[in-house]
């Protein structure tokens with residue numbers, strides 16, 4: 306990135322505006338009604354909004370090319386039509402709602418930076434402290450994880466080369482996207498998805514959707530407190546460490562290494578920072594997101610994570626890119 310000019314600074318500052326416009330439209334269900342063109346007053350009547358106010362929002366969405374404006378009517382652009390209309394196979398509105406649910410943390414970021422951590426308000430904000438977590442917030446979070454992972458998982462499976470893996474654990478597997486994809490990629494593999502009781506219900510829904518109940522099992526529990534099973538040849542830990550403090554990260558990795566068979570492999574995927582602590586930009590901003598919405602999370606550098614794995618006696622660890630802003634560390638026991 307190049308250093309911003311004054312107008313560049315202003316672009317950064319105004320960054321919240323398109324985000325909020327899109328998030329509010331998604332919450333209102335605007336895109337469900339725009340597969341064919343409608344005027345702003347027709348849409349306002351359907352979603353129960355004020356016509357003048359919604360018209361302003363729709364024009365901004367057209368300016369952002371999320372909607373297409375034809376005369377006085379609006380219809381979905383390609384991405385809105387594909388990803389933001391309920392009921393479509395590729396529907397991914399949950400991840401937008403999840404992002405919107407975390408907005409509070411950004412509104413209170415100033416206070417958090419002064420205090421050191423966000424204040425605890427509603428129980429669902431602290432998933433790991435409420436093992437029975439349920440409800441819309443949790444569903445959006447977990448289906449949102451599926452929306453993010455579904456395109457990336459097949460390439461990850463290929464890079465991991467799972468040939469010969471018999472028993473795999475997807476620790477904190479959420480919607481089971483990776484476990485499902487790994488089972489599809491390697492016919493001899495059976496997987497266990499471990500997660501909190503609420504999210505594990507969604508994993509079961511997703512596993513059933515893919516008709517993989519005979520090869521992908523679930524185990525409900527809290528990985529900071531409960532047993533995670535044993536005799537695994539491969540353990541996959543994706544987007545888990547960043548919401549925990551260093552001691553918790555070490556505990557999670559230690560438990561995983563104990564559950565791994567000799568010669569087995571462990572892979573940790575995350576928004577790893579480089580040694581400089583400030584690149585790539587997505588990992589640096591994701592770290593702020595974790596500061597804003599978790600008690601003690603942050604992005605870790607791949608090197609400090611690799612050092613934890615080495616301290617636990619694993620060999621390797623090799624870093625492999627997995628997405629636009631993510632990578633994984635793959636290491637072997639013994």
Ligand SMILES: C[S@@+](CC[C@H](N)C(=O)[O-])C[C@H]1O[C@@H](n2cnc3c(N)ncnc32)[C@H](O)[C@@H]1O
Nearest residue numbers: 433450454477478479500501504527528543544
């Ligand atoms: C950011 S999501 C990642 C989901 C999935 N691994 C992926 O990469 O798409 C974090 C997951 O960790 C789970 N989780 C958080 N704290 C947990 C705990 N203490 N015990 C078990 N699972 C936990 C959450 O429920 C959620 O499914």
